[in-house]
Amino acid sequence: MFGGGGGMNPRKMKQMMNQMGIDLTDIDAEEVIIRTEDTEYVFHDADVQRMDAQGQQTYQVVGEPDERPRGDGETIETDDDDGDADADAGGSEIADQDVEIVAQRAGVSESEAREALEETGDLAAAVQRLESE
Template sequence: MFGGGGMNPRKMKQMMKQMGIDVEELDAERVVIETADGDDLVFDGAQVTKMDAQGQETYQIVGSPDAVADAGAGGATAVEGDEADDPALDDADDADDGDDGIPEEDVKLVAQQAGVSKEAAREALEAANGEPARAIADLQ
């Protein structure tokens, strides 16, 4: 609409203000998107922008989800609370790990997102030092 590729950001803000569009950067630490299928997306440290255009609010999230959590019984997500300090949860996580220490849910996530077998997903996770996002990127 504007050809904003080379436009001065200050001039862009002026034009948006004249059109009744307010833009605000939010200082968000964590964003959680709860999906209907229970695979919730968790963004830590994402850049969040709120745009208000004639009373209609729009939020933009820039970043990649750091984790995908399955909703547990009772609707609680696996990312709620501070699980890192809960030894009972540490034991439960170990049960899901294969011989290589990679959680089964990470293997399923990579396999689903990259459209590969679980074996290929596990190999990619091993090569990516257990980082699901990097493993998915490497497979695509």
């Protein structure tokens, strides 16, 4: 379609993409995590681009991920002043940072977000559940 594209300059390529209604946006991501049933792929300082074309958004992540196995009940702990990440959550293993993310994404209170996280155990699933209510 682009005749190989290897010799095309980036400015010309961007013009052609704009003419076709494709918009590229660089995202200044600090970290990208892809979770599968068994593994987490964690990209630190990855290059991320979002492409908007014909009402669809596609994300491209470029970088070298760290791979780590997923375990049951795995939590992401944050540093508290007292060193106990779970103390403020009444013994819950849900990190406050995760609760804030879900609450913001789903547009709900932090207590509703925490409840959804406790039920689902996953940020994306919690947001999806709250948005479908």
